[in-house]
Amino acid sequence: MRLSGSMLFIAAVLTMAMSCKKNDDVIPGPGVDKTGGTDTLRIGAAVSYHPKIANPAGATFTWKVNGAVVGNESAYTFTASARGDYHIVFTAGNAATVDSVIYQVKVWGKYENGFFVVQEGQYGATGGDLFYYSYDSNKIAYDVFKTENPGKDFGPPTSTLQFATIYNGKIYMSVKVGGPLVVADAYSMKETGRIDHLPQDEGHAFTGIDNTRGLLSAVDGVYRVNLAGPAIGAKIDGINSAAGDMMVAGEYVFVLTEGDGIVVLKTSDYSIVKKYPKGTMGFARTKDGAVWAAGDSALVRIDPVSLAVTETKVPFKVTNPWALWAWRSGSITASASGNDVYIAERKDGPGIGGTIEYSGTKIYKYTPGNAASFAAPFITIPGDQYFYGSAVRFNERTKELVVLTLTDEWGSSNDNRWLFYDAATGALKQTVRYPGYYFSALPVFY
Structure with a gap:
């Protein structure tokens, strides 16, 4: 049947009306703002989240932290109770759809958002400890190990805390002259183990090899360390003199020794692969993977795969740390994100059973391929200050x-200073100063 024009018009109007009704029946989604965000917190701090919701009526809400449901309101307050990384997801849903937004939170450990400096202590009077510099407050916390471990220490006041390093979330602290090797959680500083008696009562440096093995250098060589104990194991064959700094790179461990210079060991079985007799100071590693050391009047680059050695002359004689009880980690460092190497010019003089390293005021920066790098010091520290540790x-x-500096060449000073220099320009940015006979020995970073 053919419809008249008027009937066609009515049908069209009805169709439009039905279409409009269908559109009116569509329920909008919650419309959650998906901006999200990231936050960093200290333990004990809190942050509140109030995501914007365009259409909250009739919606249900869920908050999850690392997959676990923690709330069903439109807002949530996260309190940092333990160190870690947290993935917080807010979900709003209704009959139409589900919207969500993500927040990422990093909670710093109590001692993670800063760095440590090893303090030797005053021989015969007070034992050593770690001081902690906080990036949050720009202040120093004294004696953080003893604070977190009441009644525990690093041996008698005649012992010297000389070395510490962070490995797999733990800090290993080695003591000279009758002290222990102490292990603590690197983020809370709570002790997790110790070895009370070290070989010949003279521990030097520690390095981790893998999840179960480590090495301790000592006054008479290098010893295996069982990390599960921790416990001292057998001595490494072929190293029979004092040993100091060590570094793991690829398949090798580089060890600085008094008798043989740099000794390269296989990490798999600790067999000796190579010796380089000139090395007396080490180690640093640059972005290109190279291992750096120094000895005599040369800066030494070692390829971590071929073990090929390249020497670059430095404008001063490199000192050594092998006098009795005088060992300390070497004055050479580098960035993992660049290829420049920094080395301090030190003095040396007679010590018991060897040469003792002390003082110095100049730091040189070597840029590989730049022959003019050693033409002048990169940094000369302020007058009446001298390197220590x-x-x-x-x-x-x-x-x-x-x-690290003191105001006496031989360390007889209670005027302690930490100088922070811009590594790119050499500009002095900040000086941290405090009194007391503490003797800063070594900065330790995460």
């Missing part, structure tokens, strides 16, 4: 050189 270390977090 390991002198200089690169802070990868801030891209700064942290330099």
Whole structure:
């Protein structure tokens, strides 16, 4: 049947009306703002989240932290109770759809958002400990190990805390002259184990090899360490003199020794692969993977695969740390994100059973391929200050050189200073100063 024009018009109007009704029946989604965000917190701090919701009526809400449901309101307050990385997801849903937004939170451990400096202690009067510098407050916390472990220490006051390093979430602290090797959680500083008696009562440096093995250098060689104990194991064959700094690179461990210079071991079985007799100071590693050391009047680059050695002359004689009880980690450092190497010029003089390293005021920066790098010092520290301890270390977090000084060449000073230099320009950015006979030995970074 053919419809008249008027009937066609009515049909069209009805169709439009039905279409409009269908559109009116469509329920909009919650419309959650998906911007999200990232936050960093200290333990004990809190952050509140109030995501914007365009259409909250009739919606249900869910908050999940690392997959676990923690709330069903439109807002949520996260309190940092434990160190870690947290993935927080807010979900809003109704009959139409489900919307969500993600927040990422990093909670720093109590001692993670900063760095440590090893304090030797005053021989015969007070034992050593670690001081902690906080990036949050720009202040120093004294004696953090003893604070977190009441009644525990690093041996008698005649012992010297000389070395510490962070490995797999733990900090290993080695003590000279009758002290222990102490292990603590690197983020809370709570002790997790110790070895009370070290070989010949003279521990030097520690390095981790894998999840179960480590090495301790000592006054008479290098010893295996069982990390599960921890416990001292057998001595490494072929190293029979004092040993100091060590570094793991690829398949090899590089060891600085008094008798043989640099000794290269296989990480698999600790067999000796190569010796380089000139090395007396080490180690640093650059972005290209090279291992750096120094000895005599040369800066030494070692290829970590071929073990090929390249020497570059430096404008001073490189000192050594092998006098009795005088060992300390070497004054050489580098950035993992660059190829420049920094080395401090030190003095040396007679010590018991060898040469003792002390003092110094100049730091040189070597850029591979730049013959003029050693033409002049990169940094000369302020007048009436002198290097102490390991002198200089690169802070990868801030891209700064942290330099340790006292106001007496031989260390007879209670005027302690940490100098923070811009590693790119050499400009002095900050000086941290405090009184007391503590003797800063070595910065330790995460």
